[in-house]
């Protein structure tokens with residue numbers, strides 16, 4: 001729902017320069033500009049968000065419970081974590097499926113997506129997308145692609161968008 005920015009030492013999918021990283025409550029981060037889109041799209045899609053890493057793009061709502069955190073470990077590693085963030089399903093507090101996952105950015109441009117606890121991934125988008133939304137690497141969209149499960153780790157190399 002919300003979007004907030006923080007400084008990170010990370011490389012974006014489209015450039016190796018330092019950027020401001022925006023963190024969306026809806027399971028993704030973007031570079032240079034924040035987005036609040038809660039309705040996930042399959043990739044690539046020129047509509048915004050763009051220039052983004054989608055770990056679990058879906059309508060998530062940390063205002064119900066859980067939280068979204070960022071932490072830098074030295075100059076090499078930047079971690080964004082969604083901890084126990086439930087889906088915004090209209091269900092009573094504490095009853096919606098919740099997700100716990102991280103995006104780990106390394107200074108060499110590599111990206112790790114790791115999932116500690118997967119609640120309901122059937123309507124999520126996972127992947128990366130370039131600044132214009134014309135090039136993407138989609139790992140999952142609406143149930144097609146990588147099957148997310150507890151303790152799954154996805155590695156994305158530094159040369160892919």
Ligand SMILES: [Ca+2]
Pocket residue numbers: 044045046047048049050129133
């Ligand atoms: Ca897009």
